[in-house]
Amino acid sequence: MNQFIGLLKVLKSPTIQSFCKIAYVPIRFITIAKKSIALPLYTCSSLHDVSFSTILLTVFLFVTELFPYSKISNIFLQMDLESFLLGIPVVTRYWFLASTIVPLLGRFGFIQMQWMYLEWDLVVSKFHIWRPLTSAIYYPITPQTGFHWLMMCYFLYNYSKALERETYRGRSADYLFMLIFNWFFCVGICMAMGIYFLLEPMVMSVLYVWCQVNKDTIVSFWFGMRFPARYLPWVLWGFNAVLRGGGTNELVGIIVGHAYFFVALKYPDEYGVDLISTPEFLHRLIPDEDGGIHGQDGDIRGPRQQPRGGHHWPGGAGARLGGN
Known part of the structure; x- marks a missing residue:
């Protein structure tokens, strides 16, 4: 039990929390990259079919997925x-x-x-x-x-x-x-x-x-x-x-x-x-x-x-x- 309490204290330490915040971006980058890119490229049979609008949509989906609590996401969430x-x-x-x-x-x-x-x-x-x-x-x-x-x-x-x-x-x-x-x-x-x-x-x-x-x-x-x-x-x-x-x-x-x-x-x-x-x-x-x-x-x-x-x-x- 003492070891468990000690582990909780370590996890709550400012150092660990700062590390988690820093690591959040690359981890989320890896996990949602495939998801955000798959939808707009779904109908493209080759790289020659990729248009500027497709790339723009890919970037939009990626950014909003990568930073769900950012100002970008809040703008769209606030739209009634x-x-x-x-x-x-x-x-x-x-x-x-x-x-x-x-x-x-x-x-x-x-x-x-x-x-x-x-x-x-x-x-x-x-x-x-x-x-x-x-x-x-x-x-x-x-x-x-x-x-x-x-x-x-x-x-x-x-x-x-x-x-x-x-x-x-x-x-x-x-x-x-x-x-x-x-x-x-x-x-x-x-x-x-x-x-x-x-x-x-x-x-x-x-x-x-x-x-x-x-x-x-x-x-x-x-x-x-x-x-x-x-x-x-x-x-x-x-x-x-x-x-x-x-x-x-x-x-x-x-x-x-x-x-x-x-x-x-x-x-x-x-x-x-x-x-x-x-x-x-x-x-x-x-x-x-x-x-x-x-x-x-x-x-x-x-x-x-x-x-x-x-x-x-x-x-x-x-x-x-x-x-x-």
């Missing part, structure tokens, strides 16, 4: 992720999470792209009935498409949140019906045109509706260009057609967004007749909040408040694209 997510309206919240998490899982090899994309033969002949849904939330992230995917996530977050919070305030069931309406027509058009992924047309359709509801709001683009929001979808279409080629995905989103805007908002506002209405089961799924009214009678007779804040693509004064 729960409050951020709860601040997003319910429909936009789940759509945003699905459209960010699922592509990232695919990027790191947890999901295979071959099971996610939309194709007529696979849906009809082989009865892959999940593909119309997975193709709406999946996007192949590569070094060439990564930045474009980030921009789609920004547009989704900002404009979907703005629509659900303003035009459909207290009526998230009606907003969910809008997304279902747009998704249904995106599936049909994309299958006919051979478009494999629906995320971009879906986001563009939501952006188009916001721009029509807020058509007189002045937005800013690159090089200080300023114009009414009604022109923004066409500017983005031309911008992507020049820089990336094509522009088909954006055009599909514009067509679908215009179809919904006319049928659900413009026609009822002008003629007082609802051509479509939200099914009752959606109202039971997401009950209206106080002040919400059933139906698709959003007021389109004047500009709404633009999304606030924003990133710098494009930048400038006015209603910055992608503002939150």
